[in-house]
Amino acid sequence: MIDFYFWTTPNGYKVLQFLEETGLEYRAIPVNIAKGEQFDPEFLKISPNNKIPAIVDHAPAQGDSPITVFESGAILLYLAEKTGQFIPSDxxxxxxxxxxxxxxxxxxxxxxxxxxxxxxxxxxxxxxxxxxxxxxxxxxxxxxxxxxxxxxxxxxxxxxxxxxxxxxxxxxxxxxxxxxxxxxxxxxxxxxxxxxxxxxxxxxxxxxxxxxxxxx
Ligand SMILES: N[C@@H](CCC(=O)N[C@@H](CS)C(=O)NCC(=O)O)C(=O)O
Structure with a gap:
């Protein structure tokens, strides 16, 4: 299961597109950036740059500990490598x-x-x-x-x-x-x-x- 911290902005939609394309199981957790929820200390532990999107992957391909990723480009690359989809292997x-x-x-x-x-x-x-x-x-x-x-x-x-x-x-x-x-x-x-x-x-x-x- 992937916890997906997001808001409905372009950077949030990028990751939503990937999740919906692949059918990866995810739990969407809204972070209302208009209300300043991105500065919540609990969220900052996941996304220290106080921005959405961010993910926590509770079932990573390696190891037992959850993996946290912030920055939409890094998240897309992480998910592409996890699934082997939407990035060429050559x-x-x-x-x-x-x-x-x-x-x-x-x-x-x-x-x-x-x-x-x-x-x-x-x-x-x-x-x-x-x-x-x-x-x-x-x-x-x-x-x-x-x-x-x-x-x-x-x-x-x-x-x-x-x-x-x-x-x-x-x-x-x-x-x-x-x-x-x-x-x-x-x-x-x-x-x-x-x-x-x-x-x-x-x-x-x-x-x-x-x-x-x-x-x-
Ligand atoms: N480079 C970052 C940019 C993320 C970003 O700018 N997120 C905006 C919403 S689209 C945000 O969370 N803004 C809240 C803030 O700046 O306080 C990424 O691609 O993930």
Whole structure:
């Protein structure tokens, strides 16, 4: 059994997609970041950076002690290695997936996060910051669109790289991006949105699973 600490944000949905794809048994534990629950001392023992997502695997592949993992990219890699799914076993394929996973973790995620902050949450309008992060988001969308030309997935088969990237692209409107400018992304997004596991993952909304899927 895996304890999954989450909130319904892009970084939470990444891991939900993996769990739903594989059917791994999990217990979803909402951490309401709007109420500051991420600073709860018990949660900090699992996620010292006070952010969701985090997992505790009570039945790891090695040893008897539970394994705790925080950081969504590390969690996806941990789960891919645990199950042998959604990451290729050959060296070239594995590192192709990893470089795009790291691209999301170090580029798309942080830049899109700053984009959201300055366009939607900052209590001051700062045009320089807005322009910088929206432009950087556009640059990253262009990189992804180029990568997806002629492909169904970011690399080879559907992988943890696609799962990491998808939730940040799904909020493209909030990021000031128009998918008409990125036809390869648009096709890829629709394809992944229609996966049954993606639909199940997005049924989680504000910590409660609802009867009908919630659009990304
Ligand atoms: N690099 C981290 C980022 C996680 C992250 O930013 N989580 C946000 C929600 S999407 C959070 O928990 N924020 C609470 C806070 O910053 O206090 C990851 O990918 O797991």
């Amino acid at each position: 060296l070239a394929g594995r590192h192709d997936v990893l470089q795009w996973l790291f691209w999301q973790m170090a580029g798309l995620g942080p830049m899109a996060g700053q984009n959201l902050h300055f366009t939607q949450y900052a209590n001051e309008i700062l045009p320089y910051a807005i322009d910088r992060y929206v432009a950087e988001t556009s640059r990253l969308f262009r990189v992804l669109d180029n990568q997806l030309a002629g492909k169904d997935y970011i690399t080879g088969d559907y992988s943890i790289a696609d799962m990491a990237v998808y939730p940040w692209i799904a909020i493209h409107q909030n990021l000031g991006q128009n998918l008409n400018d990125y036809p390869n992304i648009e096709r890829w997004l629709e394809h992944i949105a229609n996966r049954p596991a993606t639909m199940r993952a997005y049924q989680w909304k504000a910590g409660k699973k609802q009867a009908t899927p919630v659009a990304a």
